[in-house]
Amino acid sequence: MRLLIDVGNTSLKAVLWENGQIQPCDINNISWQQITVVIYACVGRSELLKQLLAQAKTHNIDCFEATVSSELSGLRCAYQQVGNLGIDRWLALISGYTLYPNTAAIVVDAGTATTIDVLNNDGQHLGGWILPGLDLMTSSLTQNTQRVFDDANTPFANELGKNTPNGLKNGALVATMGAIEQARLHLKTKNSLLIFAGGYGQLLQGYFSQSIFDPMLVMKGLNYWYELAKKS
Ligand SMILES: Nc1ncnc2c1ncn2[C@@H]1O[C@H](COP(=O)(O)OP(=O)(O)O)[C@@H](O)[C@H]1O
Numbered sequence: 001m002r003l004l005i006d007v008g009n010t011s012l013k014a015v016l017w018e019n020g021q022i023q024p025c026d027i028n029n030i031s032w033q034q035i036t037v038v039i040y041a042c043v044g045r046s047e048l049l050k051q052l053l054a055q056a057k058t059h060n061i062d063c064f065e066a067t068v069s070s071e072l073s074g075l076r077c078a079y080q081q082v083g084n085l086g087i088d089r090w091l092a093l094i095s096g097y098t099l100y101p102n103t104a105a106i107v108v109d110a111g112t113a114t115t116i117d118v119l120n121n122d123g124q125h126l127g128g129w130i131l132p133g134l135d136l137m138t139s140s141l142t143q144n145t146q147r148v149f150d151d152a153n154t155p156f157a158n159e160l161g162k163n164t165p166n167g168l169k170n171g172a173l174v175a176t177m178g179a180i181e182q183a184r185l186h187l188k189t190k191n192s193l194l195i196f197a198g199g200y201g202q203l204l205q206g207y208f209s210q211s212i213f214d215p216m217l218v219m220k221g222l223n224y225w226y227e228l229a230k231k232s
């Protein structure tokens with residue numbers, strides 16, 4: 001059984017991978033005897049991760065940190081400094097490329113930040129954008145202005161705002177939607193796939209037809225990375 005760990009800037013997520021199936025994992029109660037390998041990725045704070053890796057070490061379990069490379073099994077990274085691309089972005093791209101081969105895709109990971117990455121049908125990552133996530137967009141405004149206020153009950157909606165919380169929340173949503181539309185312009189193919197992941201992935205997916213939400217996209221990418229990196 002594999003333990004997969006993804007550390008983002010908001011939270012650490014862990015799942016178990018057994019016989020091609022993802023199972024939930026309680027990090028406070030891990031059956032270390034059953035774990036054969038730990039595969040992890042980290043773009044956030046690593047204290048909790050360090051504790052888990054130390055526990056794995058006491059059980060003599062191999063731990064592998066996923067890394068970005070310029071090429072993996074035909075998938076090519078747009079960054080020249082590949083080490084600067086967030087590993088979560090690379091893992092989401094690996095998943096998109098592996099799950100939907102020969103398909104042009106826009107991969108959106110909407111968490112603390114919203115990342116938008118463009119992949120052509122030939123496996124070339126064309127690049128992408130980093131935006132503040134929806135919560136960061138709204139909190140940066142409420143924290144840096146006198147009169148802009150939020151309301152926890154106000155939903156994000158694709159509508160004009162007629163009060164302050166609606167203007168604030170809906171502004172963050174449409175800014176993000178507009179960036180996704182812009183990303184599509186970078187693909188020649190009309191039939192590109194739009195794949196969403198992350199805490200706000202499902203909300204955003206609801207605004208785009210012919211799109212997919214896969215909450216396990218980065219986790220699946222960890223597993224694919226391990227299998228592909230082992231081969232190469
Ligand atoms: N149903 C949800 N579950 C988890 N996070 C959510 C949910 N809906 C919105 N969010 C927001 O998504 C962000 C966390 O997403 P996540 O992809 O876990 O982030 P990260 O990878 O940066 O740790 C937070 O801003 C959180 O408020």
Ligand SMILES: CC(C)(COP(=O)(O)O)[C@@H](O)C(=O)NCCC(=O)O
Nearest residue numbers: 008009043084085086111112113130
């Ligand atoms: C952009 C990110 C902060 C997104 O992280 P997340 O929202 O998943 O916590 C992360 O992918 C990162 O730190 N990237 C490094 C810079 C880059 O990708 O160019």
Ligand SMILES: [K+]
Nearest residue numbers: 109111113115
């Ligand atoms: K993200």
